[in-house]
């Protein structure tokens with residue numbers, strides 16, 4: 001099965017448990033990392049922000065809340081993940097956020113439309129990282145910012161074996177126990193293992209044309225926030 005189809009099925013299957021499981025498998029750390037991302041973006045008072053691979057919409061909705069001056073667009077290809085996002089939007093009464101179904105590989109937006117674009121725990125899921133980063137570059141206005149938050153393998157030889165053990169065996173076990181979806185949570189390990197190192201991702205951002213590229217590492221390098229300016 002090709003990667004895109006497999007990823008689509010994974011997220012279609014786990015949408016209802018996704019938020020609960022995110023808290024469990026990251027020991028709620030993902031909230032801290034996302035909070036940091038939202039603070040960075042919100043400090044800039046952008047007017048148009050695109051959240052790619054928005055999933056159940058937590059980042060899009062927090063951006064909408066913290067940026068009442070902005071229009072936020074959340075895009076994902078999974079109808080089931082978007083259905084959860086829509087439900088959360090209605091519960092939160094946000095009017096400046098729109099969710100839309102689409103593929104990150106071919107964004108359904110004109111060139112130079114957005115001040116800022118973000119992708120969180122999404123890039124490692126797409127079939128061609130460079131193609132998605134090129135699309136993100138294309139839809140940004142000159143001077144616009146890209147933020148990419150994703151999981152990663154720690155580089156320290158002391159820490160790495162513990163993370164490997166956790167990602168490979170404990171996390172899929174949690175997936176089986178709490179959500180009855182072991183196979184889907186195994187994908188989280190596989191996609192992280194196959195993903196670019198932090199340095200490789202920074203180099204790819206530069207190759208695509210981003211400037212002032214850098215990254216912050218979290219939890220011994222288990223996640224990283226990359227950024228770059230068009």
Ligand SMILES: C[S@@+](CC[C@H](N)C(=O)[O-])C[C@H]1O[C@@H](n2cnc3c(N)ncnc32)[C@H](O)[C@@H]1O
Nearest residue numbers: 011053054055076077078081103104120121125
């Ligand atoms: C791990 S979830 C991340 C959700 C959310 N951004 C977060 O941080 O919790 C990855 C999301 O990427 C979406 N996705 C994966 N490949 C995609 C693609 N090619 N186009 C659009 N969405 C995609 C999946 O449907 C899923 O909702």
